[in-house]
Amino acid sequence: MRNQFFSKFSSALALGVLLAFGGQAQAQTDPLPSWNEGATKQAIVDFVKVTTTEGSEQFVPPAERIATFDQDGTLWVEQPMYSQVMYILESVPALVKAKPELAKETPFSTVLEVLKGDHAAIKKLTEKDLFKLLAATSTGMSEEAFSAEAKKWLAAARDPRWKRPYTELTYLPMQELLAYLRANGYKTYIVTGGGQDFVRTYAEKVYGIPPEQVVGSALDTKYTYGTDGKPLLIKEPKLLLNNNNDGKAKDINLMIGRRPFAAFGNSTGDQQMLEYTKAGDGARLSVLLLHDDAKREYAYGPAQGLPATKVGEFTQPLYDEAVKQGWTVISMKNDWNQVFSFEP
Amino acid sequence: MRNQFFSKFSSALALGVLLAFGGQAQAQTDPLPSWNEGATKQAIVDFVKVTTTEGSEQFVPPAERIATFDQDGTLWVEQPMYSQVMYILESVPALVKAKPELAKETPFSTVLEVLKGDHAAIKKLTEKDLFKLLAATSTGMSEEAFSAEAKKWLAAARDPRWKRPYTELTYLPMQELLAYLRANGYKTYIVTGGGQDFVRTYAEKVYGIPPEQVVGSALDTKYTYGTDGKPLLIKEPKLLLNNNNDGKAKDINLMIGRRPFAAFGNSTGDQQMLEYTKAGDGARLSVLLLHDDAKREYAYGPAQGLPATKVGEFTQPLYDEAVKQGWTVISMKNDWNQVFSFEP
Numbered sequence: 221m222r223n224q225f226f227s228k229f230s231s232a233l234a235l236g237v238l239l240a241f242g243g244q245a246q247a248q249t250d251p252l253p254s255w256n257e258g259a260t261k262q263a264i265v266d267f268v269k270v271t272t273t274e275g276s277e278q279f280v281p282p283a284e285r286i287a288t289f290d291q292d293g294t295l296w297v298e299q300p301m302y303s304q305v306m307y308i309l310e311s312v313p314a315l316v317k318a319k320p321e322l323a324k325e326t327p328f329s330t331v332l333e334v335l336k337g338d339h340a341a342i343k344k345l346t347e348k349d350l351f352k353l354l355a356a357t358s359t360g361m362s363e364e365a366f367s368a369e370a371k372k373w374l375a376a377a378r379d380p381r382w383k384r385p386y387t388e389l390t391y392l393p394m395q396e397l398l399a400y401l402r403a404n405g406y407k408t409y410i411v412t413g414g415g416q417d418f419v420r421t422y423a424e425k426v427y428g429i430p431p432e433q434v435v436g437s438a439l440d441t442k443y444t445y446g447t448d449g450k451p452l453l454i455k456e457p458k459l460l461l462n463n464n465n466d467g468k469a470k471d472i473n474l475m476i477g478r479r480p481f482a483a484f485g486n487s488t489g490d491q492q493m494l495e496y497t498k499a500g501d502g503a504r505l506s507v508l509l510l511h512d513d514a515k516r517e518y519a520y521g522p523a524q525g526l527p528a529t530k531v532g533e534f535t536q537p538l539y540d541e542a543v544k545q546g547w548t549v550i551s552m553k554n555d556w557n558q559v560f561s562f563e564p
Numbered sequence: 565m566r567n568q569f570f571s572k573f574s575s576a577l578a579l580g581v582l583l584a585f586g587g588q589a590q591a592q593t594d595p596l597p598s599w600n601e602g603a604t605k606q607a608i609v610d611f612v613k614v615t616t617t618e619g620s621e622q623f624v625p626p627a628e629r630i631a632t633f634d635q636d637g638t639l640w641v642e643q644p645m646y647s648q649v650m651y652i653l654e655s656v657p658a659l660v661k662a663k664p665e666l667a668k669e670t671p672f673s674t675v676l677e678v679l680k681g682d683h684a685a686i687k688k689l690t691e692k693d694l695f696k697l698l699a700a701t702s703t704g705m706s707e708e709a710f711s712a713e714a715k716k717w718l719a720a721a722r723d724p725r726w727k728r729p730y731t732e733l734t735y736l737p738m739q740e741l742l743a744y745l746r747a748n749g750y751k752t753y754i755v756t757g758g759g760q761d762f763v764r765t766y767a768e769k770v771y772g773i774p775p776e777q778v779v780g781s782a783l784d785t786k787y788t789y790g791t792d793g794k795p796l797l798i799k800e801p802k803l804l805l806n807n808n809n810d811g812k813a814k815d816i817n818l819m820i821g822r823r824p825f826a827a828f829g830n831s832t833g834d835q836q837m838l839e840y841t842k843a844g845d846g847a848r849l850s851v852l853l854l855h856d857d858a859k860r861e862y863a864y865g866p867a868q869g870l871p872a873t874k875v876g877e878f879t880q881p882l883y884d885e886a887v888k889q890g891w892t893v894i895s896m897k898n899d900w901n902q903v904f905s906f907e908p
Contacts, residue, residue: 283768283774286776363817407776416818416821417821420821424627430627430822431820431821431822432630432751432776432819432820432821432822434821438818440814441814441817441818443810443813443814443836443840450843451813451836451839451840451843453813453814453817453840460818461818466787469787469795469797470784470785470787470797473707473785473797474760474782474785474804474805475776475819476775476776477760477761477764477775477776477778478774478775478776492787492795495795496787496795496797499794499795
């Protein structure tokens, strides 16, 4: 009897434990609720599982868990224009006020036309013009002064479509993904073609990504002393790192020194980062975000049969490479049940 | 009576708590046992206390706790020659074997003389020669191939005085300091004039500092594809970051994006890093290590009245600046009761 009693007791206990665990499993909330069930979400969840389960053949030690994210068009909206380009354009009037002679000089005169409403005029701006504008608005000042200016602008600026601060236009599913990867021991980095000091002014607040985990394009600086004798780092009009295309792989090596296990991008500027990531040993996840949702966001790139634009260049050859190399392609339209936290 | 009982009881309880706490405090082991009691150790402990105690006016949020360390001469021995220079010199014979025509060409012929025992010949090598040797031994290969070569050399190489691997010649008090700072929420970085990819091959094992927390001098790389179609980053003979002098402050801004709260160095190459650190708001700790212990290590620099050597340049003006700016100066002889873990 005693044995039987214990046997029954232990069965009941076992059943209780099972029920408890089952209940717990069901009670566990989905870490990616804005993602629809399907191959894309499954590829992400499977990757995290095999790389973080001890004993798995593809287990990755926590110290090596690096995931890199492009920003514009991958973590937040990049249309109709990169937010930093908007910052540069909208900094021109103050510049012209201080130096009125610039009002009649290109590219400053072109920018004034654009800001007066002639949006088509923006097409006149060449790469060289943009660098001239960047140099005029974002150099010759200390890093601290630049950071203060950028923060002031970001607090006041509104995007043309949603009339919200740019910092609210992040994709909810990507925010969930950042949190999910971090909860699984991944260190998340932004690897952006944008200016790294610009992105560093808000990345911690907006994405929970600290300055030292933001890799981006960078101007050189000059070490000098202020009138108070204190050292200053002055931004120089000289490009030190062009963090686009091959620059992304090179700068990941330079600034992180480890090959990522997962990388996320949305344009030809991310191609080498995705290639470099995928070429590593073991399980690697390379992901492209396809903007195919004209209603909730924008539609551009190959799925729409549209020519690639300068902003957010997602070309047919890039799409073909993704398929060939076994990268995962997110369809914004089909894979996400919600795009922004402020919209249902 | 009851009140009296409780009063006695609570007194006893209070006494017990006090004893328990006292015992606990005594049982707490000193985190810096290799440091002699004195002003230097006290300055470090006080700094950690005021920056990590909640409610302290100089409290630093954990995310902002950055401490940067020069490597050669600050974390490990730099005399008679930087270990990476030894690596470059000792890589020359294999190079000459592959390309025999180099044996009669300077600077390769000079290096062969040095390795044959003519140590004075090393003085013939100019900065330009050293860069030529670096280019010949450490470029034109992938980052992975370089890393494998460097690891192989480090495992076999022995320093001339202690006949030990270079990686054992770290200062025990500095290892304790790294651990102490990390235990108090500081993120520890190496900021070295040496090649960052060279230092990254061992920093995690030797100091517990991961690759992404090693900032150093860096050559440019080229993104290309191997015969298997896989991407490769090839080291180029072009200096991208010269992480010495003003380069240290500039590269801290570039790669970390935060001003350190504590910085440690030992030579003129660290001056701007120490200035930049000390110039920040709140409590900041800038520290110079003075090599004044000819018996246990080496003595060089101002305290010895010796001229600064090219290696480990600690000049009188640097010492004067330290005094003027309120930096802490470690006397190896007086502040450390043990220098290496392998020596008593």
